[in-house]
Amino acid sequence: MALLTLKRKLKSELRLKTADSKWEFHRDGPRLKVSMGVDRDNLTRTSWNTFQSHQKERTELERPEYCPSVFVNPDTGAVRMAYREMVIRFESQTSARRQHQILRKYGLKIREGKPKVANQLTVYDPQRKIFGYGLIQTANACAAEDEVLFATPNFLSEFRRDSTPSRMPIAADLWHLDMIQVRQAWNHTQGRDRNARSVIVAVLDDGVETGHPNLSPNIVAGGRDFFLNEGEPGHLDPGPKSFRAPFFSSNGNDIHGTACAGIVAAAGGLNGDAIGIAPQAQILPIKIFSGSLLAEDEKVANAIRYAVSKADVLSCSWEYQESDDIEYAVQDGAVNGRGGRGCLLFFAVGNDQGDIVFPASCNGAIAIGASTHCNSAADYTNSGPQLLLVAPSTGCHGKGIFTTDVSFPDRGYNASNPLMGGSNGQHFSLFGGTSASTPMAAGVGALMLAARNDLSRDTVCGVFEQSSDKITGSNPTGRNDRLGFGRLNAARAVDATLKLP
Amino acid sequence: MASTQTFVELRERLRDVGTLETLAAAEPITLLTVTNSPGEPRSRWASLVEQFDDIAFLPILIDRQDQPHYPTGHITVRFAKAPSDEELQTLAVKYRLQLRERNKYDPLQASFTPKDLRSVYLPEIISEVSRSDNVSSAWANVRSRHRLV
Numbered sequence: 001m002a003l004l005t006l007k008r009k010l011k012s013e014l015r016l017k018t019a020d021s022k023w024e025f026h027r028d029g030p031r032l033k034v035s036m037g038v039d040r041d042n043l044t045r046t047s048w049n050t051f052q053s054h055q056k057e058r059t060e061l062e063r064p065e066y067c068p069s070v071f072v073n074p075d076t077g078a079v080r081m082a083y084r085e086m087v088i089r090f091e092s093q094t095s096a097r098r099q100h101q102i103l104r105k106y107g108l109k110i111r112e113g114k115p116k117v118a119n120q121l122t123v124y125d126p127q128r129k130i131f132g133y134g135l136i137q138t139a140n141a142c143a144a145e146d147e148v149l150f151a152t153p154n155f156l157s158e159f160r161r162d163s164t165p166s167r168m169p170i171a172a173d174l175w176h177l178d179m180i181q182v183r184q185a186w187n188h189t190q191g192r193d194r195n196a197r198s199v200i201v202a203v204l205d206d207g208v209e210t211g212h213p214n215l216s217p218n219i220v221a222g223g224r225d226f227f228l229n230e231g232e233p234g235h236l237d238p239g240p241k242s243f244r245a246p247f248f249s250s251n252g253n254d255i256h257g258t259a260c261a262g263i264v265a266a267a268g269g270l271n272g273d274a275i276g277i278a279p280q281a282q283i284l285p286i287k288i289f290s291g292s293l294l295a296e297d298e299k300v301a302n303a304i305r306y307a308v309s310k311a312d313v314l315s316c317s318w319e320y321q322e323s324d325d326i327e328y329a330v331q332d333g334a335v336n337g338r339g340g341r342g343c344l345l346f347f348a349v350g351n352d353q354g355d356i357v358f359p360a361s362c363n364g365a366i367a368i369g370a371s372t373h374c375n376s377a378a379d380y381t382n383s384g385p386q387l388l389l390v391a392p393s394t395g396c397h398g399k400g401i402f403t404t405d406v407s408f409p410d411r412g413y414n415a416s417n418p419l420m421g422g423s424n425g426q427h428f429s430l431f432g433g434t435s436a437s438t439p440m441a442a443g444v445g446a447l448m449l450a451a452r453n454d455l456s457r458d459t460v461c462g463v464f465e466q467s468s469d470k471i472t473g474s475n476p477t478g479r480n481d482r483l484g485f486g487r488l489n490a491a492r493a494v495d496a497t498l499k500l501p
Numbered sequence: 502m503a504s505t506q507t508f509v510e511l512r513e514r515l516r517d518v519g520t521l522e523t524l525a526a527a528e529p530i531t532l533l534t535v536t537n538s539p540g541e542p543r544s545r546w547a548s549l550v551e552q553f554d555d556i557a558f559l560p561i562l563i564d565r566q567d568q569p570h571y572p573t574g575h576i577t578v579r580f581a582k583a584p585s586d587e588e589l590q591t592l593a594v595k596y597r598l599q600l601r602e603r604n605k606y607d608p609l610q611a612s613f614t615p616k617d618l619r620s621v622y623l624p625e626i627i628s629e630v631s632r633s634d635n636v637s638s639a640w641a642n643v644r645s646r647h648r649l650v
Contacts, residue, residue, distance in 0.1 A: 205649070206649065227527060228527065229527075250649045256649045288647075289647050289649070290527070291525075292525070293525045293526050293527060294524060294525065294526035294530070294571065294644040294645060294646060295526075295644065295645065295646075295647050296526075296527070296573065296642065296643070296644050297570075297642060297643050297644070297645060298573075298575070298577060298612070298642045300647075302604070302605075302606055305604075305606035305607055306606060309606065317649065317650055318647050318648060318649050318650055319647065319648045319650055320645060320646075320647045320648075321564055321566070321568045321570060321645035321646060321647075322564045322565065322566070322568075323640075323643075323645065324577075324579075324638060324640045325577055325610075325640065325642075328579065328607070328610075329607075332607065348650045349650075350648075350650050351650050357648075357650070433650055434650050435649060435650050
């Protein structure tokens with residue numbers, strides 16, 4: 001049902017951009033020069049090569065029938081070029097034969113290569129007759145077919161540029177890095193151990209956009225979609241799949257996991273990008289939820305078991321109804337993971353000003369609460385005896401956590417607002433709740449294991465206890481149920497880890 | 502609730518018993534809320550089974566926080582020691598279960614389905630299976646709500 005919603009929305013939006021003239025249509029030289037300024041590093045090789053081949057045909061470019069069509073959003077000035085390729089995703093049950101029938105009907109052929117997403121193909125017109133505005137019309141016609149989930153021109157797009165000038169200053173965006181002293185910890189490690197092996201952090205959530213430019217360098221193979229059965233199309237694709245209006249809401253949209261993953265290990269590297277706590281760690285994306293659909297305990301529990309078998313650290317920013325199966329999976333992972341040293345399973349305590357939620361309340365879970373920019377517990381964070389520590393998040397001075405956001409056009413917490421993370425829609429500056437605190441602690445856990453990968457899970461927890469900062473409301477000599485042992489401090493945690501015998 | 506009939510057909514047949522709705526999940530759940538059948542859950546269930554012999558009714562399970570869990574009809578059994586194939590078969594025969602699969606990630610667990618789902622009251626069979634030799638615990642596999650925090 002949710003996928004059908006996505007299809008309808010995409011169709012209508014594409015039409016809006018053309019029929020309602022929201023996108024201006026240019027074929028003149030100066031506009032082409034704007035498109036040529038697209039950052040080479042941020043284009044796929046195929047796109048760049050095809051673009052370069054067109055530069056060689058510069059005389060032909062001036063002929064309208066060969067001219068790539070450039071669209072400019074009059075509101076933001078964002079430039080997108082509808083090139084000759086189109087991306088089309090079929091409903092999962094569509095046979096290969098039917099897919100080919102539809103492609104033949106529109107004169108399209110499949111580009112060589114195995115598709116990264118099941119049932120999603122990159123196609124082109126071998127006759128070179130469909131381009132620009134015609135490509136949008138063809139995409140709309142394809143999208144009207146019952147078996148097509150969505151179809152869109154494969155835009156060369158300014159969404160891929162990182163020169164957007166209207167971004168907030170990076171120092172202000174990344175206040176949480178300073179608050180927990182991550183940069184000092186990076187003097188020792190950024191997530192790789194002395195043998196250059198990256199610590200693997202599994203992010204179990206509603207999917208992680210594996211192709212996100214700021215995450216893809218750190219995505220490790222082996223991601224799964226456990227919401228779907230093994231053998232179902234899409235099981236090997238842990239990316240977001242479900243969207244419904246309003247597209248900025250976690251409820252109904254698979255946008256939460258991408259934000260969590262960025263806090264752990266966004267690669268960073270360019271001015272204006274978010275950077276993770278452990279930018280050289282690797283992310284194992286595990287999808288366990290889809291929109292607001294009911295999930296199956298057995299699949300969630302098996303997703304945890306699978307993650308434990310592949311990863312060193314698990315980051316789980318969600319709550320669930322009590323389940324024996326999940327509780328056993330958490331306990332077993334904490335004891336038997338990492339070859340018997342125990343995986344670090346971080347769970348969010350919840351945002352209800354109440355008791356700690358399940359599974360954070362399980363034995364074996366490392367329960368993480370939220371503190372704020374104002375050095376105190378967040379009003380909303382849950383309390384209880386299971387709480388180990390807190391980590392920065394929303395709740396004071398309007399400050400949130402700057403992280404990655406799904407980059408699909410018009411999807412995500414921030415579609416294109418410069419004040420909410422940037423006009424390219426790839427980042428979000430106000431992510432919060434204990435959902436943000438948990439991957440932060442998971443990232444520090446990854447740094448500690450990178451510093452000393454022989455540590456047991458219990459030893460790591462002991463270091464967390466000793467290395468936390470005491471903030472307003474903390475017990476100066478121990479712990480309390482509101483703040484645990486205090487606030488996460490990456491530098492002290494890694495230092496203490498390195499000093500262990 | 503499990504049936505081969507369409508939602509509209511079921512709604513028509515069950516009109517006098519209660520209201521019918523669909524809950525969104527990977528496989529949508531048909532939920533019957535009984536309105537005109539006083540008594541304990543067990544006797545309500547028995548009366549439905551007697552009345553409609555071609556429909557399997559699975560009771561919603563409520564946890565300590567009063568949250569509903571919607572059974573899939575499968576039962577997971579956790580053994581004290583990894584069971585042999587023979588042990589699994591013995592358990593299946595004893596309780597008229599069909600072995601679905603061993604858990605590929607946890608050798609202590611396996612899941613089963615009642616051979617006649619229609620005639621089994623899930624809480625009872627789970628309670629019985631839990632008391633078997635070498636069984637550590639057993640539970641109904643359910644679908645539940647999550648919340649991103």
